[in-house]
Amino acid sequence: MTDETATEQDVRAVAARARDAAVELATLTRAAKDGGLHAMADALLDGADAVLAANRRDVEAGRQDGLSEALIDRLALTPERVAAMAQGLRDVAGLPDPVGEVVRGYTQPNGLEIRQVRVPFGVLAMIYEARPNVTVDAAGLALKSGNAALLRGSGSAFRSNGALVDVLAAAAEKSGLPRESVQLVPGTDRSSVGHLLRARGLVDLVIPRGGAGLINYVVENATVPVIETGVGNVHVYVDRSADLDMAERIVVNAKASRVSVCNAAETLLVHRDIAEEFIPRVLTALGEKGVTVHGDESFSRHEEVVPATDADWAAEYLSLDLAARVVGDIDEAIAHIRRWSSGHTEAIVTRDLDTARRFIARVDSAAVMVNASTRFTDGGEFGFGAEIGISTQKLHARGPMGLPELTSTKWVVTGDGHVR
C-alpha cells in the first residue's frame, strides 16, 4: 500500500484528545472499566463482519505487495481469531485493578501521613507490527490500567486496525467511557511515528513491540519515555556439572518449542569438560527437530554443523537455527553472554550451587533461569494473567510486564497544617 503521512498537528491533535480522555479514565472505578471491557468484547463479536471485511482488504493488498505467507498468516483474521480477541478482553476484565493500590504508606514522626499510590500513566502509545490482535490486547490492558491508548500498528494492517478501533471506541462510548479511550495514530509512514515520539507533555509512555529495527528507531527518535521490549538473543549454558538428560531437554525446548518468540534460545554454550559427551547427543536431538547448528571449531567437527562467525553470536535468528560454542569455564560463559546478549533471558543447567549463584549474580539480564527453559520468561508463565510485552531495559520495568507495570505512582501527603 501507499504510505499515508500525517502532519505533526494531526498527531498532536489526536494525542491531545487522548490526554483529555486520560483525565476521565484515571478516576474510573474498576466496575466501570470492566463494564467497558465486556462491552468491547460484545461489540467485537457483533461487529465481526466489518472487521473481517476490512481484514480481507488488508490481506489482498498484502498479497499484491508480495508479503510472505508467514506474514499473511499473522495478518489474517478468522471468526475464531476475533472470538479469541473478545475472550482476551473478558480475561483482562477478570484481573485485579492495579490503580489505587497503596504501594507504601507510613506516618512520619511529625505526624505527616505519607502514601505512595498507583496511578495510571495517562496516555500510553503502542507501536507494533503485523498481528491485529495486539490492537485489541493493548486497548484492553490500557483501559484496565486507566490509560488512554494511542495505537500504531503496521501499515499492512491499517484497515483491520481501523475497523477494530472503530468497534472498540464506539463500545467504550456506549458504555459511558470516553470514545477517545482508544484511538489509532493517523498516518502509516515513519514521519507520523516521529511526531508521536516527540509529543512530550501529551504522551506519557511509548512501548514499541517488534523487531530490533523498530525498537532502535523508537529509541533513537523518542523524547517521550520509552520501554524497550522483546529483542531476545537468549543463551543456554550447560555446565560441567549438568544433568545431561535435563540439559538436552531444556536446550531442545528452549530452541525448538516455538522459534519465532523472543524467549527462544539463540546460542548454546557448553562446558569443555562435558563437550565430548554432550555435543553428539544434543546435535542428534536438535537435528530431529530440524535445527541447524552454527558452531565453533568443537561443534563444527561434526559434519551437520555450519561454522559460526561473529554474526551468529549476535543473531536473534527467530528460526530453526542455533549458534553453539564450547567454553572453558563458567566465567568464559558469563563473558560471552555479557558481550553478546540483548539482556532478555539466559539459562544455566547445573547441579553445582556455587556455579548457579555465580551465574545468577553476574549475568545482567532481565531473567536468569536455573535448570528451567528460557521459554518461561512470559507474563502468563509468571502468573501475571496478561502481558503487554517483555522489557529488556532496566528502567521502570524489566522482564514480563503486566498491568501494574502500566502504572506510575503518586505521593499523597496529608497533614493538619504542617510547615517546615
Added chain:
Amino acid sequence: MTDETATEQDVRAVAARARDAAVELATLTRAAKDGGLHAMADALLDGADAVLAANRRDVEAGRQDGLSEALIDRLALTPERVAAMAQGLRDVAGLPDPVGEVVRGYTQPNGLEIRQVRVPFGVLAMIYEARPNVTVDAAGLALKSGNAALLRGSGSAFRSNGALVDVLAAAAEKSGLPRESVQLVPGTDRSSVGHLLRARGLVDLVIPRGGAGLINYVVENATVPVIETGVGNVHVYVDRSADLDMAERIVVNAKASRVSVCNAAETLLVHRDIAEEFIPRVLTALGEKGVTVHGDESFSRHEEVVPATDADWAAEYLSLDLAARVVGDIDEAIAHIRRWSSGHTEAIVTRDLDTARRFIARVDSAAVMVNASTRFTDGGEFGFGAEIGISTQKLHARGPMGLPELTSTKWVVTGDGHVR
C-alpha cells in the same frame, strides 16, 4: 574558563571502564561498600587541602568570568563544607543496602520458583550544576547502590570536582574496590555531554540535576534512559473551606522558607468565596517576608501587586516572587494546575473531604499535599535518609528518589528441569 572538548572515543572509553567496574560493584557485600564509603570519608578529610586549593582556583576563575556572588557562594568550599561531605558519606554507609532485596517471590503451580530481586543499574551518569558537594553525594549513593558513577558537573567547578574524584577514586582503590567506581566524564562542553547521552549499552541511566535548560537538553539528546528531575512550578490552592490561619502559614512557608529549591511554591490559587477575606492578609504576610506578588485582576487591585501575564503562570521563579490568581471553584484550580504545572508538587488547603479527594484524584503531579506545605516533598522529610533528586517523570521513579530508586530488578527463576 575555556571549554575543553572530549571526543566520542574519550567519553566511551571512560564509560567502558565504568561498565567493567560495575560488574564488580554489583556483587559486593554491604560491608565492603560501607567500608569503601568510610574510606572515602577519611580520605576527604585527609585530602581537604588539595580539594580546597583546586576549589580556590575555580572560585578565582569564576570571579574573572563574572559569576554572580550567589553562584560563587554555591561553588566555594570551606573546611566545614568538606567535613559535611565526609559526614554525608558516613550517613549513606548507615543506610540499608537496597541490592538483593527480594521485591516479589512466589512458587508457580508447576513448582517453578520465581523471585524478583533488586540489582544495581550498572553505570549511573549524573549531570549537574554548580555545587561540588553533589559530586560526593552522587558518588556515595551510586556506590551504596552498587552502581559505577560517571559524574559531569558544571565547567565552573571542574577543578574542584576533579580533585574530589581523585580523592574518592584513590580511596576506593585503597579499600579494595575498583578505582573506576567513580569517574569524571572528560570535557567541559556540551558536545562531551552529548557523547555520554548517546552511549547506549555503556550507560544504563542518566540523571540530570539542574535548571529546565539542562533537563531539556538531556531529554532532547539522550538515547540512554533518563530520569527528569527537579523542575518545580509548584502550586498552593486555598479552598473556600480552608482554615485561613493554616492557609496563611502554609502559603508563607511554601513560598518563603527557602526560595531557591524545587519544592518552593510559585503560584497561589485562591477560591473566589474567601478571596476578599484572604487576599489582604496573605499579601501582608508575604510582604513581611519580602515576597513580590504577580496577581490577576482580583489581586492586582492591591497596589503592592504586579499584574500577572502568562509568563508568570509558567514561571519557576526560584526567587521571592509568587504568581497569584482567584479561581471560581476546585475544578478551575485543577484545570489551572494541569495547564501550567511541571508535575512536581501541588498543595490544597481545605476542610472539605470531597474537595480534598477530588484534588488528590485529578491533580497529576508527583506529590499532592493536603493541609501541608509543598516543602515536604523531599527525601529527608519522606524518611529516605538520602536523596539523589526529585523525579518529575512517571517512568520508574516519581517524586523523591532514595537508594532503592537507583536500582533495577532481575527475575531469578529456579526449576528442576522445567520445560514447556
